[in-house]
Amino acid sequence: MALFDVSGYKSHLELRGKTLGTGLRHFNFGTTNQEFAVPAGMDPSGFLKSCSHEGQGGVSIDLNHGTTTLAFKFRHGVIVAVDSRASAGSYIASKEANKVIEINPYLLGTMSGSAADCQYWERLLAKECRLYKLRNKKRISVSAASKLLSNMMLGYRGMGLSMGSMIIGWDNKGPGLYYVDDNGTRLSGQMFSTGCGNSYAYGVIDSGYREDMTVEEAYELGRRGITHATHRDAYSGGVVNLYHMQEDGWIKVCKEDVSELIHRYRKGMF
Amino acid sequence: MEYLIGIQGPDFVLVAADNVAASSIIQMKQDQDKMFKLSDKILLLCVGEAGDTVQFAEYIQKNIQLYKMRNEHSLQQRYGNDLFPTPYHVNLLLAGFDETDGPGLYFMDYLSALAKAPFAAHGYGAYLTLSILDRYYRPDLTRDEAVELLKKCIEELNKRLIINLPSFSVRLIDKDGIHDLEKLVPVGAK
Numbered sequence: 001m002a003l004f005d006v007s008g009y010k011s012h013l014e015l016r017g018k019t020l021g022t023g024l025r026h027f028n029f030g031t032t033n034q035e036f037a038v039p040a041g042m043d044p045s046g047f048l049k050s051c052s053h054e055g056q057g058g059v060s061i062d063l064n065h066g067t068t069t070l071a072f073k074f075r076h077g078v079i080v081a082v083d084s085r086a087s088a089g090s091y092i093a094s095k096e097a098n099k100v101i102e103i104n105p106y107l108l109g110t111m112s113g114s115a116a117d118c119q120y121w122e123r124l125l126a127k128e129c130r131l132y133k134l135r136n137k138k139r140i141s142v143s144a145a146s147k148l149l150s151n152m153m154l155g156y157r158g159m160g161l162s163m164g165s166m167i168i169g170w171d172n173k174g175p176g177l178y179y180v181d182d183n184g185t186r187l188s189g190q191m192f193s194t195g196c197g198n199s200y201a202y203g204v205i206d207s208g209y210r211e212d213m214t215v216e217e218a219y220e221l222g223r224r225g226i227t228h229a230t231h232r233d234a235y236s237g238g239v240v241n242l243y244h245m246q247e248d249g250w251i252k253v254c255k256e257d258v259s260e261l262i263h264r265y266r267k268g269m270f
Numbered sequence: 271m272e273y274l275i276g277i278q279g280p281d282f283v284l285v286a287a288d289n290v291a292a293s294s295i296i297q298m299k300q301d302q303d304k305m306f307k308l309s310d311k312i313l314l315l316c317v318g319e320a321g322d323t324v325q326f327a328e329y330i331q332k333n334i335q336l337y338k339m340r341n342e343h344s345l346q347q348r349y350g351n352d353l354f355p356t357p358y359h360v361n362l363l364l365a366g367f368d369e370t371d372g373p374g375l376y377f378m379d380y381l382s383a384l385a386k387a388p389f390a391a392h393g394y395g396a397y398l399t400l401s402i403l404d405r406y407y408r409p410d411l412t413r414d415e416a417v418e419l420l421k422k423c424i425e426e427l428n429k430r431l432i433i434n435l436p437s438f439s440v441r442l443i444d445k446d447g448i449h450d451l452e453k454l455v456p457v458g459a460k
Contacts, residue, residue: 154325179298184321187291189299199296 038159045160066235067112068197069099070205070225071166071177073190076215078168078175078245081222082110083197083230083258084238095238103129105249107145107169112195113162113182121163125149142169142176143188150186157184164194168245175245193225197233201225219244219253227261271433272317273395274304275423276363277416278375278388280409282444283365284416285375286424286454287315288393288435303439308334310447312366317392318380319359326358356382361392367443391423398430399423413442421454428456 038044069082086097101109101119103126111118128148132140140148146167153161161182169176179185179192191209193201205225213221223240230236240261242253271292276285291299306314306327316327364376377390389403402423411419417440424438440451 150321154321157321181293181320183319184325185291185293186321186324187299187302192298202296 036156038156043159045158048160066197066233067099067195068193068201068226068229068233068236069110069112069166069195070193070198070201070222070229071110071168071191072205072209072218072222073175073177074209074211074213074218076218077170077247078177079218079222080108080110080166080168080243080245080250081226082241083195083226083236084241085230085236086115087235092237097238098241100241100243101126102250103145104133104139106139106171106245107142107167108243108245108250109149110166110168110194112164117161117163117182118165121149121152121161122165124152139171141171141173142167142178143171143173145169146176146178146180146186146188149180150184153180153182154184166192166194168243168250170245170247170249193229195236197229197236200229200232204228215244223254223256223261224265227258227265230258231262271394272304273391273393273427273435273438274315274317274361274363275391275395275399275420276315276365276375276377276387276389277403277407277411277419278365278373279411279413279416281373282413282416282442283367283373283375284413284420284440284442285313285315285363285365286420286438286440287317288395289437289439289453290435293320300436305439305441306331307448308364308366309338311368311443311445312364313441313443313448315363315365315392316360318361322358322360326356326360363390363392365443367445367447373443394433395423395427395431395435398426402426417451424454424456 066085066087067083071078071080080100082099084096084099085092086094097115099111101111101122103109103122107129109122109125111122125145125148129140129145149165149167153163164181167178167180177189177192179187179189179194191205193205205221208221208224219242222242226240237258239255239257241255243250244253272290273288276283285305287304289301289303290297291302304315304317304323306316308314308331314327314330316323359380361380362378364378365374367373375387375390377385377387388409389407391399391403403419406419406422420440427435436455438454440454442449442451
């Protein structure tokens with residue numbers, strides 16, 4: 001394309017090296033101090049690809065992926081449900097991974113994508129939330145916490161980070177639910193599901209959702225969403241960890257094995 | 271996947287955008303607002319790569335607010351255009367009403383190509399609707415006629431576009447500012 005060539009359009013990575021090199025910070029929406037200094041010209045996502053199974057270097061280090069997490073708002077707060085399988089390619093690295101980070105008694109974060117990225121950046125978010133509280137003498141809002149995480153992701157755009165997370169909390173605007181991911185998307189909504197099992201979870205929770213559900217019905221819907229997703233998705237499984245975000249903080253509701261749940265549900269079917 | 275459309279009349283600009291925020295095959299949100307208010311009479315409609323759209327639009331929005339604070343008067347419409355290639359993959363429609371120049375609609379793409387146009391569209395939907403606009407547009411459209419033309423375009427998308435776009439936000443800009451019109455929800459397939 002003529003305009004394409006003449007305009008000197010450069011891919012994000014090339015421009016980033018150029019702008020960071022000259023000290024211009026126009027397009028760096030990340031936090032002011034970058035956690036990891038990346039030398040100009042380096043291509044982390046290309047390097048990661050070469051290490052994985054498709055890289056054909058004889059190396060097969062597949063990062064942890066594969067999850068189902070879900071969260072939805074209803075009349076009595078926010079329900080958060082996650083599975084607990086950590087997979088590395090076709091190997092199950094852990095059947096009881098913890099995919100919910102308890103940032104403070106009023107904020108929860110879920111993790112899907114690369115386990116290392118999620119754990120690191122959400123712990124960093126927890127640190128920033130604590131610092132906010134110490135500096136400003138009030139708790140950080142859910143909107144601000146999710147924006148902090150989103151900006152951290154934007155600082156490393158195009159470099160191979162993989163994280164799909166939901167930030168759930170209760171602040172003075174009421175219950176809050178935000179979806180944040182590694183390409184800088186930040187969305188506020190009533191219901192989200194992330195991970196490779198998300199489509200199965202959406203199917204179940206969309207069809208069973210009512211805004212005026214009772215608390216027990218909402219717990220059951222969350223459990224059902226994860227269980228049915230783990231049944232169909234090979235990379236999700238383990239146990240369902242269920243949390244309920246209420247006005248005075250979150251409570252952990254239950255931790256149940258999905259294979260027992262699915263047998264219980266199927267018995268009721270036939 | 272996303273769709274933007276703008277139609278300029280003699281003393282107004284009508285703009286519409288779809289409401290879907292998608293991630294691969296899933297609609298994550300069905301009430302996403304893709305229009306960003308740059309000033310009392312200027313709207314920026316922004317679609318493109320996930321993350322880039324909101325970041326870029328908010329960046330422009332905040333910088334224009336900063337300009338207003340520093341300089342006590344707000345940016346005229348034609349200077350609200352960003353004129354250099356950025357690493358952000360965003361396609362824009364800039365619509366507004368200027369005291370001196372009247373209504374204006376500007377089409378901009380991610381390579382920073384800029385064109386002032388009487389009507390414009392972005393997205394796959396543009397392939398279907400630009401010809402409708404070519405056929406039925408007149409420079410002296412009334413507001414109601416412009417809304418009817420917009421409805422024609424959206425019905426065409428509902429009929430022929432393989433991707434389901436369930437609803438569209440619609441706004442009108444004139445000398446009195448930005449007005450929210452009724453959301454357009456195409457029903458059933460013809």
